[in-house]
Amino acid sequence: MLDRFRRFLFPPRCAFCRTLLADDERYLCTACSQKNYAISRPKAYSGAFYAAALSAFVYEGEVRQILHRLKFHGGVHLAEFFASRMADKLDSAGWEFDLIVPVPSHFYRRYKKGYDHARLLAQELSRFTGAECAPLLKKVRRTKPMYGLHKAQRRANIIGSVTCTKPVDARHRRVLLVDDIITTGCTAAECARVLRDYGAETVYVITAAGVK
């Protein structure tokens, strides 16, 4: 009843093209869901501290646009859509993990924006998978945007900028690290390095989008 009332007040729209959804459609309209946005293969990044990384989408076209909406323009409702696709990816990968940890953003950025998109994705993913969400990582200094930096600069930019707020509980040793996008994997690698220093046995990485 409540759900029907909510649908009446806020009719759900397609995350990509914004047309109204039919009762049997979820997140995307039929036309958009038939387009092939899904990313092909998992990408391995060399020298990383994590076991493997997966993305739900390729970072291009509509995906790029709506990810920007989630990240910069208050599109917090989009976290559920992305998380649902990330959960599908995890299902087919068959990874086993006990704890979901978002890649941290600096306090100042969170304060300016009013929310933290990686944490929203992690929380939604926790609902879909049943694994506990624990924001164990903290950004201790601000970093430059990674965009436009070379690989060596990216590494220098991120190293030492993340810390773990407490040891990773021995009962939760397999960690799933969550972020919106992965490009060279530098940020994920640094977060995984810290998590493993603090006791995580394995770190997997899932992001909403990744480069081809």
Ligand SMILES: [Zn+2]
């Ligand atoms: Zn659509």
